[in-house]
Amino acid sequence: MSTIIRLANITKLYQMGEEQVHALQGVSLEIMQNEYVAIMGPSGSGKSTMMNIIGCLDTPTSGLYELNNTNVSEMNDNQLARIRNKEIGFVFQTFNLLARSDVLHNVELPLIYGGINVTERRRMAMESIERVGLSERMHHKPNELSGGQRQRVAVARALVTRPSILLADEPTGNLDTKTGEEIMQLFDALHREGNTIILVTHEEDIAAHAHRMIRLRDGRVERDEPVMNRRTYGASSVAASA
Amino acid sequence: MEFSELLKISLNAIRANKLRSALTLLGIVVGVFSIIGVMTAVRVLQSSIEEGLSNLGSHTFQIQKFPALFVGGHDQWHKFRNRKDITIDQAEFVAERMSYAQYVGIEGWQGGQTVEVGRLKTNPNVSICGENPEGIPTNNWTVAEGRSINDNDQRYSTQVAIIGQDVVAKVFPNGGAVGSQIKAGSHRYTVIGVFEKKGGAFGGNTDNFIAIPLSTFLDEFGKRRDLHIMVKAKGPEVFDEAVEEARTLLRLARKVDPGAEDDFDIFSNDSLISTFNEFTFYVKLGIGFISFISLLAAGVGIMNIMLVSVTERTREIGIRKAVGARRMNILGQFITEAIVLCQIGGIVGILLGIFSGNIAALAFNIPPVVPIDWALLGFLLCLVIGVVFGVYPAWKAANLDPIESLRYE
Structure with a gap:
């Protein structure tokens, strides 16, 4: 299996007024294709910074970040935008959908910036929407959908470009337990289909879906271990709920 | 994108x-x-x-007491109103002596007239103009049917008229205007011609008029009235000379003191525009x-x-x-x-x-x-x-x- 993400001695320094904050102090790790990783840690541990760097929303102060064997740690804004577009699918805690656009347009959005032509992107978007089971709601606006449905739209949007990694930041944080479970089942199924998934969370329950858990503390990797008592679901139940 | x-x-x-x-x-x-x-x-x-000005033909200018286009207040208008009328004698003085002119037209206007033929009648808004023979071409009018006013009409003050298309439409709806008798104002005229349609312009209606010989006009509406002089220069190259000549002659005729400003206005299409x-x-x-x-x-x-x-x-x-x-x-x-x-x-x-x-x-x-x-x-x-x-x-x-x-x- 090939390495998708390689972080070598990544540091991130923030200037907060007079004070310098070391959000990350030398993080090194590798994530392989089709891994299911949870990044955990208390607030202030640096997990948001880590997610921003992995998601190419930010660049490290020092260290090397290779995504698909490409050094992205020294890319400029436009190159990063391109990487985000092609290689990364974000799922956010607050869904982050365009409120005035319908489901279809929201899912199409990355393809528009990717320069995919109308017919092709419509086809791809509809496929992705179908994957998350929202074909019926294609022309609804986000405010006409439930929280769980909104998050599924976000997942469809993340999937639509067939990215190298799905990066989910507290994907169930704004959902009730039952809906949260449904979304996690969707992630489990996507993982089984071959996607590489990185969850950033502080909930043990959610992290327990992953196969590997990376705990951060004070900007360093505290522990990096396989998940022992994983919560898994049979393929049948996933299909039913998805 | x-x-x-x-x-x-x-x-x-x-x-x-x-x-x-x-x-x-x-x-x-x-x-x-x-x-x-x-x-x-x-x-x-x-x-x-x-x-509206296209009735003044090419390299033609007009002289009259009032300016054709006036932007100003009541006081200035007063000045124009106090000017002496341009009389027939002054106009003829200019006409006889112009050397740069191809035509010198002289005309007078009387508005608010009614034209009648039998029981058919126009509204009382027809203008009657008196024109010397050269007034017709200087106005750029074309006689579509019949003949124009000639020297004999002018000399003998004949009771003839050329009528505009609006008048034709009112009193000769079935044609047959030329040769017929009309009553305009309090006089009778024989229709000798019909003008080509010009179309409305600038508020007025330019087809709602009849033209009669100037001499006839002065007999019937009075000699003491303000006239217009229209000069068509022999060519565009002598236009300015013609204007100066007419100005000098008219000043002479009106006895304007040297150094005093003109007590009349000269304009052409170009100058108006x-x-x-x-x-x-x-x-x-x-x-x-x-x-x-x-x-x-x-x-x-x-x-x-x-x-x-x-x-x-x-x-x-x-x-x-x-x-x-x-x-x-x-x-x-x-x-x-x-x-x-x-x-x-x-x-x-x-x-x-x-x-x-x-x-x-x-x-x-x-x-x-x-x-x-x-x-x-x-x-x-x-x-x-x-x-x-x-x-x-x-x-x-x-x-x-x-x-x-x-x-x-």
């Missing part, structure tokens, strides 16, 4: 804030409206004046300046609302960036929005301006004018305003940090 996509995003954003957008547009609408409205109205007047243009130039300049200021103010309004819009949509910008929008995409999106906003205002302003400017055309009963060049200029102006005042907000949007924007509440 396709332009249609940008356009769709812009229209959506504008639609999402209808009232706010409409209020912002108002400034642009007013600015563009005032430019286009005034320019259209000026052009309507201009074309009507040009059309240039007088009019001179007047409208200042109108245009003034309106242009005011409109420019108002557009500037409107532009600031656009910028302000765009800045608000960028702030409000920080999160949207963050989302777009997260899924792969580049700076240029965001920049393009917000500039397009500013331009679309301006253009909607611009188009509304242009349409309103053309519409209201042409109310003048409607009033003068002349064909409406669509000032394509000014409309294009208005369109272009809105484009420039959109870009100039949209650039900063768009630049601000494009440079937002995606992480911060995504967190923005």
Whole structure:
């Protein structure tokens, strides 16, 4: 299996007024294709910074970040935008959908910036929407959908470009337990289909879906271990709920 | 990213804030409206004046007591009214001595007359003009049927008339005008000819008149009246000489002191148009300046609302960036929005301006004018305003940090 993400001695320094904050102090790790990783840690541990760097929303102060064997740690804004577009699918805690656009347009959005032509992107978007089971709601606006449905739209949007990694930041944080479970089942199924998934969370329950858990503390990797008592679901139940 | 996509995003954003957008547009609408409205109205007047003057032929000028085009107050009008009439003797003095003239026409007018044939009758609004034979060509009138006024008519004061098309329509609806008798005012005339239709121009109706020999006219309506002199120069090259000659002769005839200013006015189509243009130039300049200021103010309004819009949509910008929008995409999106906003205002302003400017055309009963060049200029102006005042907000949007924007509440 090939390495998708390689972080070598990544540091991130923030200037907060007079004070310098070391959000990350030398993080090194590798994530392989089709891994299911949870990044955990208390607030202030640096997990948001880590997610921003992995998601190419930010660049490290020092260290090397290779995504698909490409050094992205020294890319400029436009190159990063391109990487985000092609290689990364974000799922956010607050869904982050365009409120005035319908489901279809929201899912199409990355393809528009990717320069995919109308017919092709419509086809791809509809496929992705179908994957998350929202074909019926294609022309609804986000405010006409439930929280769980909104998050599924976000997942469809993340999937639509067939990215190298799905990066989910507290994907169930704004959902009730039952809906949260449904979304996690969707992630489990996507993982089984071959996607590489990185969850950033502080909930043990959610992290327990992953196969590997990376705990951060004070900007360093505290522990990096396989998940022992994983919560898994049979393929049948996933299909039913998805 | 396709332009249609940008356009769709812009229209959506504008639609999402209808009232706010409409209020912002108002400034642009007013600015563009005032430019286009005034320019259209000026052009309507201009074309009507040009059309109305086309009865003066090429290299022809006219002399009369009152100026043909007058911009000024009551006091100045008083000055013209106190001038002595141009008499038949003065006019003939000039006519006999002109050497640069091909024709010298002399005419007098009497309005408010009724023409009757049997039981058919016009409204009492027909003008009767007395013309010497040369008055017909200097007025650029064409006799469509029958003959014109000749020297014999003039010498013997014959009771003949050439009638305009409006009169024909009223009293000879079935044709057969030439050779028939008409009663005009209190006299009877034999119709010797019918004028070609000229069409309405500048408020009046130029076909609602009849022409009779000048000598007959003076007999019937009185010799003590103000006349017009029309001179057609022998060619364009001697036009200026002809004007000077006529001026000198008329000053002589009217015994104007050397050094005193003319007590009559000379004008040609060109001089009228240039007088009019001179007047409208200042109108245009003034309106242009005011409109420019108002557009500037409107532009600031656009910028302000765009800045608000960028702030409000920080999160949207963050989302777009997260899924792969580049700076240029965001920049393009917000500039397009500013331009679309301006253009909607611009188009509304242009349409309103053309519409209201042409109310003048409607009033003068002349064909409406669509000032394509000014409309294009208005369109272009809105484009420039959109870009100039949209650039900063768009630049601000494009440079937002995606992480911060995504967190923005």
